[in-house]
Amino acid sequence: MDVENLSGLQVDRADPSDWAALAKIDSVAAAGDHTRRDNIRHWCEQGAVLMARDSSEPLGYSVLEYTFFEQGFVTMLMVAPSARRRGVGARLLTAVETVCTTTKLFTSTNVSNHPMQQLLQRASWLPVGLLHGLDEGDPELFYLCPSTRLRDATGTGG
Template sequence: MDRENTDGPVIRHADASDWPGVVGIDSLAASGDDARRASIRRWCEQGSVLLAEDAAGPLGYGVLEYTFFEQGFIPLVMVAPSARRQGVGVRLLKAAEAACATPKLFTSTNVSNHPMQLLLRRVGWKPVGLLDGLDEGDPELFYLCPGACPRRRAEAAGQAARRATDLSRASATPSLRCPTTASTSTRPMRRGPPVPWRTWPPGP
């Protein structure tokens, strides 16, 4: 996905050259936080940033990664103060949903972050869990996108159904048993043409 939405801001994948512009709309990075600046540069170089922009420049961005149990995860959505309450956050979440390559897509936010929770509920995301211990006194609330990558979900369901069918067929197939009792011999199997059945030990 290179571009999303012709009516309003354009959503595209940022590249390595975009990171200074992304820093400019990130309040933490713009205030001089070196760790956030380094993260933004790395995300842009990795192609993980979805950038919302118009003719005047960047409006917001979201990060889409696959580090959460090998599922899609959005660790950050940021909208420039001048572009808030204009639907930019909704467009970024929808773009991430469309771009996600795994059956499930998650994100999280602090319990105290009511604007983000409102945004997630607005686009249909469902709360699925609460984690204490990340930020003291402010638990992390996890959300699941209900519509992420329906094709991938269908493929995963189909694979599970095929595995169940294969197991069912295997259990229904009668096994071929040797007419004699099990042997404890460790000698290798004889190769070559079959020999007539004989009793052992041979008679006198």
């Protein structure tokens, strides 16, 4: 499924066989976190991953799941360190908005993750909550995608 192909950057669904390449560009998995590697493999097998790539390699990925109160949730958005600040994250976010099948789409990020907060602000996502206790000393900020940016999953309009 080719979601977007602009300026040489292609975003499409990852195949189960893509997990190892994605683990190499994921800074947590590449640092040896086996749980993250297992998660990437599982997400790819479940068809939940959209992968951004240029002609030679993957540059980032996003994970869209429907386990957050049965609404769309961007569980992960990761851009390879070498590809950051080049629009890859924005393309992945737009791709997720395009394929989401629910009328609401959420994500979250730690208070300490300023680049993700800036990306979400530029994309007009709305802050909707703060949760303490997941990561000690680093609360989780929750965001909601504006409904005007989502395809209407019910077919009833807006």
